Amino acid sequence: MSTVLKIQMSNAHMISSDALKFLLNIHYVYNLHQKNGFTCMLLGEIFELVQLLFVVGFTVFLANCVDYDVLFANKFVNHTDSSKVTLPDAILPMDVCSAHIQDNAFVIFVLIISGVFWLHRLVKFLYNVCCYWEIRSFYINALKMTMSELPYATWQEVQARIIEIQKEHQICIHKKELTELDIYHRILRFKNYMVAMVNKSLLPVRFRLPVLGDCVFYTRGLKYNFELIFFWGPGSLFENEWSLKPEYKRGGNRLELADRLASRILWIGVANLLLCPVILVWQILYAFFSYTEVIKREPGSLGARCWSLYGRCYLRHFNELDHELMSRLSKGYKAASKYMNCFLSPLLTVVAKNVAFFAGSLLAVLIALTIYDEDVLAVEHVLSSITLLGVCITVCRSFIPDKHMVFCPEQLLRVILAHIHYMPDHWQGNAHRYETRDQFSQLFQYKAVFILEELLSPVVTPIILIFCLRRKSLEIIDFFRNFTVEVVGVGDTCSFAQMDIRQHGHPAWMSEGKTEASIYQQAEDGKTELSLMHFAITNPHWQPPRETTHFISQLKERVQREAAGSAPDTHPLSLSESEPRSLVANIMADPSTLASVHFACDSSLTNNAASGISSGATALRSLSPISSSLHLRGSLSAAHRASGFTGRTMAGSGTDARTVSSGSSAWEGQLTSLVLSEYASTEMSIHALYMHELHKQQSRGDLSRHTWHRQESDESSDSIPDEVRSEPNAHSRNFPRSHTFPTTLTNPVIGSGSAGTAMSQEEAKAQSSSQRRHSGPAEDHFGSGGKSVRTARLPMGGWAEDGKASSRHHEPLQEETSEDELPPHIHKVT
């Protein structure tokens, strides 16, 4: 039987074998996109290498080959032709120079170390170039994107194309379709673990020091070490980039594994200690060369703030890519620094004002004299004192508050919250307190403090590793065992990153009745719920499992109903404090106007988006009374939109239309996706505010269950009865109120009385089911050394295609499993 068959002639095979591998390297795809294409990446890396060489070379040169006596004119050079001292005069001749270097053992030591370091970087660079070259050809051949258009394509577009080619070439061999969540999981596998560990306060980054009090220490060096220990260093918990070593998945010999981990941490700590001088020297040099120029150019930058590394971890959602986080935090930057500036110490202000006055007068005199006759500059130290005085004044000025500033921390904090999405409960209503400010400054630190911490890091890191992290090794082992799920086609991921309300929801964050998580399993600060909303909003195509869909739609509906129900009352007071309000308005106004412009010219946006924006506008209005101007603008744009809508027929559901639009011409797609991402961030802000508001009302009367920082672990907090938590009256609970304007409370009777009653019914249901939750065995096991045995629950079903889910559930075909070991707590998710 010999039949003649046809081959589909194409480069299909080439792509498919490329693609099989490409999926392993999907983070390279993301990186290449973030670095704006191959050429930019290449240039950047080359310059980094050159920079390293330069830093070392230049330092050695400065230390050994410069005759400072000549420069400082302590020694006279005899020139035949002129009396001017030239730069070459100050440079020692080659032989003297090399003799200097050879005499100095320390310099040779530094040179050798940095040489090794540089070679390591070079090898890594070459390896990276090969990798990225392949990714580049993948972009060009499979994704059909040239490098030149890459910087102008959003990640969402790239992602859409990846999902598209999965359908054609099946780059992931386990399933037919690739979801957005799969891609995110692959890219952010380790970051999700880090976020979860920070969320559960597992990492030793907070310390109570005798003098400084509560403080956070989390630097790049420390982070590097953590990652080295957990994820990729030799002997780490992961055997390769996508799977945890099997022995860590079983509970059997957890004590032994913890011992092993502890000794590894000890070794790495000791290695850090030994390398400490080298790293320290390196840090100092690097900081000196990268920051002196900046400080000279704008001395104020030291007084500026930046989001701390800890803040980035604390504020990051599960499954949030770098660029999403950065844009979110950057949007919150202005409000945050404004908030921090509210808290200038009055004592310092007085001092600073006077210092600035005296320094200013001296400076004025010197400058005036210089203008009169520039020989003054030649007098010794005049130039340096002018510079110093200038720096001094700039520093002082940063301590003097702006005359026109209004102290309204509560409002500002709300605006910040709209962007950063996370905040411990006790901040609300305490925004004016100094403690709140101090805690916020842990997330949002001075640039100067940041640099200082980086400099200290080589010394402190080994101490933290040896004395703090080592003690937590058992908890870490337990964490990785309990919170790792194996997702088919993705590998081992952090189970928090599945964003499953049922497994990790927190009852105080709207998932009451839906969650079955024990306290150990609940993510703090509503991380699961907020991450879920964030992911669903940024990836509208994503189809979550059924229960999750229910949660999302319910919440969206509620937000919308609140918005529609509450009459837009403009408060007379609201005009006086226009400042923070205008910020709120800004959140709103920009995307909606953008959107309306877009509507006028193009008909590819959807009613989904439109109703979202308008609902957003009204929701914000209900959250904090907004000046009538915004209201006007909102309604105007709404009218605009409405007219746009009547002109055409809506085809397809909201989400479908988005694909259509992004698939059309490049420019149009660009615009749409920009508008959509803008819109998405606004929508997310509104949801975040709403969820916080609801959470606050829900947990009022409740003993504050989780504090800003949970103590070592949470045995104590197990005992709060649910009944306390849920005894609200329907109205006050559902209506989000503004704290600063208690008067609006009197008329919140909400246009929708029916909505209120519907809510209360829902509440009753939720309550009854929450009591059911307690009868479950889920919470029994907590307490003994943080060990928690997960009850054998079914893994989330319906993750992939519904019907087939069970059949493609590929169990190992094994028999006789040894009974003495605990079963691995790994859920297979299909």
Add this chain to the structure above:
Amino acid sequence: MNCRSEVLEVTVEARQVEEAMLALLHTILLHRSTGKFHYKKEGTYSIGTVGTQDIDCDFIDFTFVRVSSEELDRAIRKAVSEFKDALSSDGMGQISLEFYQKKKSRWPFSDECIPWEVWSIKVNMVNLANEQERQICREKVGEKLGEKVINVVEVINRHEYLPKMPTQSEVGNVFDTSLKDVQPYLYKITYQITDSLGTSVSTTMRRLIKDTLAL
């Protein structure tokens, strides 16, 4: 990560190891082999025939089907006997059959192998005391192997990823074309022996150095 993996587990006596492994590996390869391709014109090819053969086991009550290709059989026997020799009398071991695609690289790099399916067979060895137990074991292992074969067939029957049929120039990247009479997907057989739990210090050190060097 981006490859299916299936695990089979068997418990056998020392003298049964070879036959049990052959039975399973041959069963899998039977379904992962095609006849030789004969390329005609642009984009068409015909597939040659593949013969099958029944093999009776000596130490197990079992008969399996394999591709009747002596060359293939020789290759597999060689791998299995190596595995058997390495396995101590009551140790545990794992032999894995990995199907992969080759990817040609430019000169300084060697070709890359990208696996798409891995079958791991875990073997537990038992020592039996008397002849009666051996007799029971002989039957029991036969039954178990039968179940495994059905498992294998079930897995293979699912419509899941297989490499696309290659063109003439690329056939070597997907299929093993070195055999005269049959053409299996590219495969390799590896094994590892787990003598006891935990690794010794020297192996850890070796791993550490290797990992460091491998970036």
